[in-house]
Amino acid sequence: MILIGIYGMIKSYQEWKSHDEPVRRLAFTLMVSFVLFGILGGLTVFLMMFINPDFWVVEAIVVTSGYLLLANESLSMLEKLRSPERRAGKKVRCALPVAGIVKSREEAITLLKAVAVYTGLPILVIGREHPDEWKSKTGIEPDEYIWLTRVEHKKAVSPSSLHVLSGKVIGFIRENPGSVIYIEGIEYMLFYSDFKAVAKFLFSIRDVAMMEDAHVLILANEDTLTPEQMAILKKEFEDVDVEKVLEKMIGPALFGAIPSRKRRELNASTEGSEERGRAGEEEAEEAQPLRREEATEEGR
Template sequence: MYIDQLGVASGVVVLFIGVSLISLMYSRYKVLDSPVKQLGRRILLSLILFSAGGIGVIVDSLSKSQLWFLAAIPITISYILAVSAGVHYIRRIMYIGNYRQEEVSEKWALTGGYITRKSTKDLKELLMLLKENSNGLVVIGREPEEAFLRSSGVKPDRYIWLSRTGSPNSIDPAKLHMLQEEILRFAAKKGGRIVVYLGGFDYLLLYNDFRSVAKFLLNLKDHLMMKASLLIINLPEQTVNKLQESTLMREFKWLDEGRLLSEIEEIALFGIMRREGPSNAGTESSQGKSGDD
């Protein structure tokens, strides 16, 4: 049986290094916060490909056939992925660093209206990031708050339960004006810049005709835009017909999760830089004064 012992040893070393780094990186990845978690995800993928390259080296060393590509391809892709991830985040930091806080704030405001098929559970990462970089997250849902927290893993700043039970924090789905008032009251209290995720669209249609619900959503979106806020509507498949859907799409856009995550990422990175900057400066300043004294 053909065995290239040096090649096998090299492959084992590469595989051992890759698996060890994956284990180390994964333990760090679990506690990372967005947007740094996205960088961690890319590094993890790079390490997995690097480990696969180690397996490729071993396979090539056990065969007389020329199977070097089994190692070369994944290791090369791993290298490219790691370098591109690093360059991407360096460019982000340099780009954001060229803006003052006021300019960044004006450049990206949480405004507009979007429609998505995804639930809060599917949008957990996005909603958590929106919550962290806004003045508050409001979620309107069909289930009680406790059940919502268990199913979605998202804890909003304000949860509104669409229910006719009269329970605390619930609003009758037939009273759209009360629902709007409650949302706008929260936005005013927070000084604007909030995010509203509206679920239970089909439940609203049980107690209101489509025209009333559409008017409510358009009016709510306009009021929220005036307060530099964002409205996201969950619209499951077959909730409305094609004509009704096209009516909504005249005023709303399909949610582009990737684009929105990218924009929030810029603000989040800027916030990290801004928090660290004054703190470090203050520390250096105090140290300098202590030295002078």
């Protein structure tokens, strides 16, 4: 029991170091359970056999504690890994297309915030910024973040390794049906691979998302891609109407705190322009008789 406990504790510690939450927490719980079950349990058995049988009380406490700790954490982990649709007992309204294009990062962040708050669907982000910097700038903490860089980092994938990137994304989609994948940095991939390879990467993810009821959102516009490249992408990815998606996802009553403000600002500026235009017309009409009088006086 002691040898098994020591072996299990070492293996659990190695897994604890190599994973992020929530697997990290499960590995820690398993490590503590091996200590209780194996090491302390084995020691109390030794004490019962060679010193005093009354140590069975300690044995019962240690083994029961280890069992309850491991069972509780395992059940909690299973609950967390359950898909949001089943956890809620109903289908979540995401309203995002299977494959969509957004033309600005602001639109993408607005959509991702709505997904995080109103659907609870798992989110994977592929970005060019350091994971901590991306979270601090956007205020979103995705379930998984892949840093697109050649720098050595546990969350990094080289932009030239599209096969590695594809494997990670497809694995996430299959483990999290209904999830949302957001990809920015396509222009950075094009520094290391030709457009044909990048397009194949995006299309393969799109096909898997379709089978798993997931959603792929990419950031792409004419400033970073040629018209021909955009035309190819738009055959597989549709333009996302942010306001319509938010209205379907959130509902008319709560729709669009951010877009609404923008609409109010736009309406205010439009009304101001119209008022200035009407004022200009009135001033022009008032000025016409004065100009006629001035012209008459000059003629005289």
